[in-house]
Amino acid sequence: MNKLRLSLSVLIFLMGTALWAEIIEVCAACDVKSIKDGIVLASDHDTLLIKRGTYKEFNIVIDKPLTLLGEEFPVIDGEDKGEIITIISDNVTVDGLFIINVGTSYTKDFAAIRVVKSKNFLIQNVVLEKLFFGIYLEKSQDGRVFHNNIIGDAVEEFNSGNGIQLWYCRNIEIEQNIVQHVRDGIYLEFSDDVIIKNNTSSNNVRYGLHFMFSNNDIYEGNTFENNGAGVAVMFSKKIKMLNNSFKKNWGTASFGLLLKEINDAEISGNSFEENTIGMNIEGSNRITYANNEFIRNGWAIKVRGACYTNSFVNNNFLYNSFDISYNSKLNDNVFEKNYWSDYTGYDLDKDGIGDVPYRPVKLFSYIVNRTPETIVLLRSLFMDIIDFSEKVSPVFTPDNLLDAMPLMKKSE
Amino acid sequence: MLKILKYSFYDLMRSRWSYVYFLFYLALGFVLLFLNNDLSKAVITLMNVIIVLVPLISTIFGVMYFYNSKEFTELLLAQPLKRTSIFLGQYFGVAGSLTMSLVLGLGLPFVLYGLFKSDAIWDFSLLLITGAFLTLIFTALAFNIAISNENKIKGFGYAVLLWLFLAVIYDGLFLLSLILLEEYPLDSFSLVATMLNPIDLSRTLILLKLDISALLGYTGAVFKSFFGTNLGLMISISMLLLWTILPIWRLAYKSKRKDF
Structure with missing residues (x-):
């Protein structure tokens, strides 16, 4: 109008x-x-x-x-x-x-x-x-x-x-x-x-x-x-971010999108490609993340804390070194029906949704949060082993942080 | 020495083991490319294989070969031949055939899938070079273990332990010390610790070509500024060379003094 x-x-x-x-x-x-x-x-x-x-x-x-x-x-x-x-x-x-x-x-x-x-x-x-x-x-x-x-x-x-x-x-x-x-x-x-x-x-x-x-x-x-350093959205309400493309923001403190104190926003259809950190979220509540693509980022999403009632639905996480990183044990956010390229589960009833939940937070990303220097052990066999044991029985990462309905195929 | 090298090499060729090894890599390469049809993704998966499997196979194979050809070695020792040329000949025969199986086995499928037209060629050649180095290093270490241990079981035990230590335990200790010492600046410590383990060194070299976006955060910048430069690459390659030469030198030294 x-x-x-x-x-x-x-x-x-x-x-x-x-x-x-x-x-x-x-x-x-x-x-x-x-x-x-x-x-x-x-x-x-x-x-x-x-x-x-x-x-x-x-x-x-x-x-x-x-x-x-x-x-x-x-x-x-x-x-x-x-x-x-x-x-x-x-x-x-x-x-x-x-x-x-x-x-x-x-x-x-x-x-x-x-x-x-x-x-x-x-x-x-x-x-x-x-x-x-x-x-x-x-x-x-x-x-x-x-x-x-x-x-x-x-x-x-x-x-x-x-x-x-x-x-x-x-x-x-x-x-x-x-x-x-x-x-x-x-x-x-x-x-x-x-x-x-x-x-x-x-x-x-x-x-x-x-x-x-x-x-x-x-x-x-x-x-x-x-x-x-990418795009920074701070201290704002009711913002819509649709179909944007965030690419190649590389650097020590660089990210695709930084959210700080953002409430009631809608973030959908965006693509985050090859950023050191795809999205960095801090103190942001009631946000819907839908249909976004995270491709080959260092960290796809880094959640820094004080983020409540966010929902992540129908996103594609493709070949990121870390999908999600969390620095607290508390989780109030919902992950549902996303596609994770690292998912190794199966789908026996063939409804397109994996039967085993996916845990996007690796123990390694928790360790890297604590001691950043440990990033040098990325992709080492030892890390794969402890990541696996954490996957089987979560001790350090929030145990309710999981995608109970991971997609088997990329969502379009 | 060349004659013994040639003999060991052909012996292995005949013994089927290098074919099995070759076919394994060939199958692996084709399956990987068939499944995701994307060169740069396949290179990442291959890295995991190379970092873990190549040292393991080289170690086991080296020890096995040494013990198996013991009688033949003793026969050779009775001939007027230099001891170093006997052992080094055998070593290069084994290491050479393993390296060839690796390079050809992985190289063929990738070349057929259009490696030369892809920009992944540098990543891929780095992968093969580090793979070849790891073969040379771990075969040499295996020969060292075998020559120092008469007991086969002990020798195998030590060899597996060595692999376990360098591939897994070392990283565990590394991680532990990083966490314990987190209050201190750890950049140069982690740089040195990486240099001291050939597996970690190879991993870092390949990683810097692949996961740069992640590594660029925090310490990554230090690593990138070291390994990313030509000087860093030269230093790491010479470190790998040193890792190869030292065990070979010890092998030659030991072989001269050993009482058979």
């Missing part, structure tokens, strides 16, 4: 501009030579058509409802002097610009495009390079960030910014963006009702996606690859 309303309002807004808005051309040979002059000249709902060329400008403040339309990607070069575009009016569209050289500061968060306390904005087809912060949305709502390409050159955390940052925002759509080489690909803080869809966030210094205190958000169909 929200989406429909948004697209309708965009449509009406576009029709409006076509009917009585003026087009102001900006180029080196035109009457209006700079974007700033164009904004001063323009009246509400006009379009600034920015032609090909390089514009060395910064601190461009858009204070009236305008459309900034780039023709063949005009370059706006901030020359590292500060913020480039600041939107402080409702109904602003920025389309087709190439923005480079945002100033770096240790006291101010300079952004390529900042939206402050505005509604109904649209930022699309923008390419950002050599940036500090990319697109910074601040106390804004009902906007859309669509099909942008953000390529940073971040090396270290302390002097780099985030690709797309939301702070106290509501009802925003972030779709089909590509974010690379920044600190956090997409960062949300105190932002509710946000939809993050089909984005690619890779090679970032810290997190691919970072959630803090944001509720009722959906992220769907995104790809997070090769980020410093």
Whole structure:
């Protein structure tokens, strides 16, 4: 419904501009030579058509409802002097610009495009390079960030910014963006009702996606690859994570997805492939994990404690070094009808469900939790023997932690 | 020495045992590939086999061969031959035929299933190299045990014990000491402890090629930065070489002084 309303309002807004808005051309040979002059000249709902060329400008403040339309990607070069575009009016569209050289500061968060306390904005087809912060949305709502390409050159955390940052925002759509080489690909803080869809966030210094205190958000169909530490979702409620792909987050403290203090979420259809830790869960309750795939991770799921009433149903655990690791003897989570590639049981009544329960926590993973150095004994005969004896009669691992109905074949 | 080597080698070829060994690996390779049709997965299963079975078979076979050919050895000793060349010839005959069975038996099915087109070729060659080293090492150790023990039962006992110690008990003690000493930094300790056992060393070498994502956590980083580099690989290969040369040297030394 929200989406429909948004697209309708965009449509009406576009029709409006076509009917009585003026087009102001900006180029080196035109009457209006700079974007700033164009904004001063323009009246509400006009379009600034920015032609090909390089514009060395910064601190461009858009204070009236305008459309900034780039023709063949005009370059706006901030020359590292500060913020480039600041939107402080409702109904602003920025389309087709190439923005480079945002100033770096240790006291101010300079952004390529900042939206402050505005509604109904649209930022699309923008390419950002050599940036500090990319697109910074601040106390804004009902906007859309669509099909942008953000390529940073971040090396270290302390002097780099985030690709797309939301702070106290509501009802925003972030779709089909590509974010690379920044600190956090997409960062949300105190932002509710946000939809993050089909984005690619890779090679970032810290997190691919970072959630803090944001509720009722959906992220769907995104790809997070090769980020410093993966994706972190913290202190949030009612989040839906659907069909995302978490790949190749390798490193000492790296994981595909980190959940910390997350309640009532739904995590389904995601794939976790070749991460050091597929999913790291801490203090998260009432979450449904369904139809996820865990392929060749070091640890598929690491449960750190204080996780209650979660249910893991219909997931595929394929060739992980450890399927589940637990650090306590208490278990209140349900594992049911998952497929485990390590399962060795049989199915006599041929109903597709194994007759012997599967115990996903190995004694070895318990030992590794206690003394991390013991990981060097991975796959040694001795470990297989004690894992086997623990499987037969559990002493150290929670004895009610089992999948009573393991699937015999991969669930589709 | 070469003549004796050749003799031992052909003797084994004739005695069917190396065929059995060869066929075993051949069957294993085909079954593995038939069952999961995925080269890199099969390599992991093979690793378990190589780490456990190769040392066991080499040990048992080495001891058995030494005791069985005792009369022939005594006959040779009566000839004007150098003692070292008699024993080393026999050793290389046995170790050589075992290695050949292993490499051919496992290599054939994998080559037929398209190893050369796959990127698992490096993992696989590492697997075969460590397998060959383990054969050489454990046959040499077995010969050492056999030459020091006249009593067959005792000799077999020691040989099995040696295998049990290096394959299982050593890891148990290793684990125990890691847990007992968990307050101390254990990186270099575990590195050294791994280097001292040829089975652990081979396992770690192969593992670093396979389960890197898991090993990269915690201590894994230290291991990766050691074994992952060329220097680390060189050191571990030379460690394996040392493990081979030392028992062979002792075998030569012992054979010169033994009173038959």
